[in-house]
Amino acid sequence: MPPLSPFSTPHGLFSSMTDLHAACQQLPTPDTACQQAIATREATLTKPAGSLGQLEGLTAWLGGWQQRRTPRLENILVLVFAGNHGVVTQGVSPWPPEVTTQMVHNFRQGGAAINQLARQAQAELRVVPVHDLAPTADFTTGPAMTEMDFLKAVQTGYNAVPEECDLLCLGEMGIGNTTAAAALAAALFGGDAMLWAGRGTGLDDAGVRHKARVIETALTHNAALLGDPLETARALGGYELAALLGATLAARHKNVPVMLDGYVCTAAVAPLARLAEHGLAHTWLSHCSAETGHARLARAVRLRPLLDLDLRLGEASGAALAVPIVRAALACHTGMATFAQAAVSERA
Numbered sequence: 001m002p003p004l005s006p007f008s009t010p011h012g013l014f015s016s017m018t019d020l021h022a023a024c025q026q027l028p029t030p031d032t033a034c035q036q037a038i039a040t041r042e043a044t045l046t047k048p049a050g051s052l053g054q055l056e057g058l059t060a061w062l063g064g065w066q067q068r069r070t071p072r073l074e075n076i077l078v079l080v081f082a083g084n085h086g087v088v089t090q091g092v093s094p095w096p097p098e099v100t101t102q103m104v105h106n107f108r109q110g111g112a113a114i115n116q117l118a119r120q121a122q123a124e125l126r127v128v129p130v131h132d133l134a135p136t137a138d139f140t141t142g143p144a145m146t147e148m149d150f151l152k153a154v155q156t157g158y159n160a161v162p163e164e165c166d167l168l169c170l171g172e173m174g175i176g177n178t179t180a181a182a183a184l185a186a187a188l189f190g191g192d193a194m195l196w197a198g199r200g201t202g203l204d205d206a207g208v209r210h211k212a213r214v215i216e217t218a219l220t221h222n223a224a225l226l227g228d229p230l231e232t233a234r235a236l237g238g239y240e241l242a243a244l245l246g247a248t249l250a251a252r253h254k255n256v257p258v259m260l261d262g263y264v265c266t267a268a269v270a271p272l273a274r275l276a277e278h279g280l281a282h283t284w285l286s287h288c289s290a291e292t293g294h295a296r297l298a299r300a301v302r303l304r305p306l307l308d309l310d311l312r313l314g315e316a317s318g319a320a321l322a323v324p325i326v327r328a329a330l331a332c333h334t335g336m337a338t339f340a341q342a343a344v345s346e347r348a
């Protein structure tokens with residue numbers, strides 16, 4: 001029998017919000033000896049120091065969290081969590097909620113964008129419907145999830161992360177979830193709801209204004225819970241967002257670096273940044289979504305987006321698109337000649 005994780009009960013469930021808090025605050029740090037070894041080799045390679053920009057940082061990040069002096073990218077997993085949202089009854093999405101289930105079938109049949117992008121990235125794709133795709137409660141009248149259901153969804157995400165994984169790409173699918181993401185961002189970081197409410201899957205200007213009013217109502221009705229980041233996630237998030245938080249936490253505990261997708265993904269893991277200063281240090285943000293508020297949210301959680309392609313799809317599309325860049329970073333690090341090997345003079 002493998003040893004039980006110190007963060008789960010014998011039943012495999014975070015038994016309380018207190019347990020989960022502790023797990024979010026007892027975080028491993030990266031292997032600085034590996035990071036140093038990578039930086040030392042980087043300095044010997046045939047290029048001006050620092051000239052590969054963020055690629056150099058990506059390699060050190062991979063090695064630090066993988067605990068390898070030569071990082072590996074053989075085993076890449078894309079996890080897409082799906083969930084439904086009670087707040088859709090407020091008219092916050094132009095799409096009907098049954099599209100969530102229909103898209104899960106589409107993912108399984110290989111017909112979605114992420115199927116193509118994961119294949120391009122030479123990554124395995126797994127789709128995880130959370131809470132059997134039953135919707136959360138409408139959070140304009142009270143919390144979206146009970147404590148038990150929230151903790152179960154977090155555990156679903158936690159359990160989906162394998163022990164052995166070189167890079168985990170995270171994404172989601174859930175009609176209505178940009179409202180949950182915006183509400184969560186507004187509660188965690190403050191500011192008018194209009195700063196955080198975007199078009200999602202295609203709202204017009206009037207639709208966005210209505211969405212912002214719905215978010216304000218949700219903030220008012222859940223005010224008593226919003227002092228704590230995890231209670232905020234329970235009140236204003238969703239099952240797939242909770243699973244994303246659980247998966248990101250598991251990855252930290254299992255030394256797996258994480259590539260995050262867009263706005264929804266960033267909002268889902270933002271409580272980890274609020275609970276611990278370096279709570280998202282093992283994550284890299286793949287891109288800046290076209291969704292209003294994503295650039296602001298990225299700054300708030302201290303993550304710098306790698307790409308800026310006007311994507312607004314979700315389903316881990318940006319995370320998968322970042323993989324070839326990470327592979328390129330590693331290829332340079334491992335394949336380049338040193339100044340000595342190539343007989344190139346070093347700078348004066």
Ligand SMILES: O=C(O)c1ccc[n+]([C@@H]2O[C@H](COP(=O)([O-])O)[C@@H](O)[C@H]2O)c1
Nearest residue numbers: 093174176178200201262263264289314
């Ligand atoms: O994460 C993003 O950046 C993002 C931006 C716009 C839309 N989405 C996707 O669109 C869906 C939610 O949109 P909506 O309008 O129904 O709230 C959900 O399935 C998300 O994956 C995701």
Ligand SMILES: Cc1cc2nc[nH]c2cc1C
Nearest residue numbers: 095099173201313314315
């Ligand atoms: C068709 C469709 C596909 C999606 N993929 C992620 N979110 C989505 C939302 C819709 C509406």
